[in-house]
Amino acid sequence: MESISERIASEVYEKSYAIVDDFISEELRVSLLKEQSELLEAGKFRMAAVGKGEKKQVRTEIRNDQVLWIDAEHLNKYEKQYWSKVDEVRQAINQRCYLGLKSFEAHFARYPIGSFYVRHLDQFQQVLYRKITVIIYLNDSWSQEDEGMLRMYLPQEDGSEEILDIQPKGGRLVVFLSGEIPHEVMPTKKERISITGWLRDID
Template sequence: MEEILDRISAEIYSNSYVVIDGFIEEEFRVALLEEQTRLLNEGKFRQAAVGTGDKKQIRTEIRNDQVLWMEADQLTPLQAAYWDKVDQVRKAINQRCFLGLKSFEGHFARYPIGSFYIRHLDQFNQVPHRVVTVILYLNDSWSQEDEGALRMYFPQEDGSERVEDVLPVGGRLVVFLSGEIPHEVLPTKKERISITGWLKDID
């Protein structure tokens, strides 16, 4: 784990993002996926919205995934175990990058077949305290034909953009600076499951 944490902090420092395969053990991934499935079957998920406060609204032309927010004081044992791992990531990034990260918020995210989330930034005027985005994929299997990639955009000095697509392979962790990397979820041909969250600079 120490080697993984060192790599995460080093690549966030130098590249603003990192992709880590096999971040969690397979048994843990399966257990998290089974818990997500149970919560979904219990009707706990809700249509994802955009905006916050009075400006919060469901806009399916922007995103049409479903989410279940995790409450920090009501975590299941599995969720708490994952939060502990994210807290190790938080401490490692703080030690190397001095970002003043203090807390984490996150939710299960489910993209049904055909769903997507158009290009956006995770940090904007209404949520300025999201500093680092942390995504863990829980899918049993994934291939290029399933599509549904996370597409990230990187501005180049000549004014162009470099594009990188990351498939949501189970156990894969993606970490990036929330205010620097525009990204989108491309339409998926298979149900797509993750835990998506943000390390914040407030408690």
């Protein structure tokens, strides 16, 4: 029987993305959300920037979320559980897609009410090593009225795009090719929490 990780790898191979509900246990979701809340209260989050190196800058007309990078060398027990599950996905994608994925980097991402991130690609000139985007949503509940969708623009063979809107439902995992699928976070009417990360072909 195909494992969840194998299913994700197959879908990424066939259509460049995969969506899996309840990827993590409810207990792990709640623990990660609680950790995020405590870190936020401790003032650890920073306004997200765009660009890399000398070109890195905060531009709130492009994105106005807040982030906190997770130190992969010093994971707590909940982060370790999540990293372990992502590593199973990494291995499955390598077996199916031959991408040579070696490592994972991620940050907590918090979108306060009214915040957004305009259309972009996760892989650009300075970060060509980002091959696969991996997002896990941590919200307690979400409804259509809360908005804040992840909107993906799926390239079609005729050159057009198909729009796919994904609710940031707690426990939902979204995986896609970083260099191929433009996407944006639509303005949210409720605080929106995730761990957003990238599988990379560098150590």
